[in-house]
Amino acid sequence: MMKWQEYQEAVAVLYEQADGFGNVKRNVMVPDKITGQPRQIDVLIEIEAKGHSLKLLVDAKFHADPIDVKQIESVLALADAVGANKAIIVAANGWTEPAEKKADHTGCDLRLLSLEEAIDILIPDKWEMCPSCLHDCIVLDDDGALITADGLLFWWLAGQCRECKYAFAWCQECGIYTDIPFGDSATCTCGHLWENKSDGVNLTLAEERMDGEPNPGEQE
Structure with missing residues (x-):
């Protein structure tokens, strides 16, 4: 099977290919704003806009089943812990209806990237x-x-x-x-x-x- 590390790499490449989308960093460690402990981020996008610095956290979910509300909440908590302005979740197999409602309410973007699309990005x-x-x-x-x-x-x-x-x-x-x-x-x-x-x-x-x-x- 495709490994989760390969899927994570494909997600990073997807945003790197988006021309003018800011500075894209792969698999980075960012300190927790409260504890100072390092937190792993799949993809971190830094954007400079009108004198302001924005941070977008992108989390890759390579799960066999659609992601649920708990996974939305986990990513949102991570985004808050590292001071990200926005969370984006890229999922291989979609999400449940409650998860979509939760994401819409909290301003978390959901994006579908299938296994086939991920491999086509890499090779x-x-x-x-x-x-x-x-x-x-x-x-x-x-x-x-x-x-x-x-x-x-x-x-x-x-x-x-x-x-x-x-x-x-x-x-x-x-x-x-x-x-x-x-x-x-x-x-x-x-x-x-x-x-x-x-x-x-x-x-x-x-x-x-x-x-x-x-x-x-x-x-x-």
């Missing part, structure tokens, strides 16, 4: 929801490039589901997405062999299979 256009277990996304973070026998550059993307090891491979040459169960193999339109093993997706080019020898031009 744009390089993920697919796993069709096997439906519990995690397959991130195409295994890539490579080599010079083929005819002198052309060939590159690919591949990745495994962290939950069930189901794999995708994307062949740049023929443009085909190939899905491969763990321990299995598949051949794309080009004739290249893709194998889903414990160490990831292994590629054997069509000409290598014919020659029976590795391509000496292979590069990492």
Whole structure:
């Protein structure tokens, strides 16, 4: 599954991408205004407006269920403890109706950022929801490039589901997405062999299979 730290990072990137939205700080420690003890903040946004300094506290909620009133109150208490002017909660799976009423009444902003959107922020256009277990996304973070026998550059993307090891491979040459169960193999339109093993997706080019020898031009 996507880790909560990764979701928190995606929330930070989301606000960093908002042009002119102030100074965005990730995972910072801010002293409690009463006790002086450090308090962890997922994202802190500092805005200078007309001579005034405003602090916005953003809290990432990577929960399997919609957040409830208690979680709204917890974030509001944290915002008050560190002297933030406003609290914003970004949730992966929404919120309950009572939580929304509480947030509206207290001026706390709620924003939905799904798992799919979070992964797309971190690794744009390089993920697919796993069709096997439906519990995690397959991130195409295994890539490579080599010079083929005819002198052309060939590159690919591949990745495994962290939950069930189901794999995708994307062949740049023929443009085909190939899905491969763990321990299995598949051949794309080009004739290249893709194998889903414990160490990831292994590629054997069509000409290598014919020659029976590795391509000496292979590069990492």
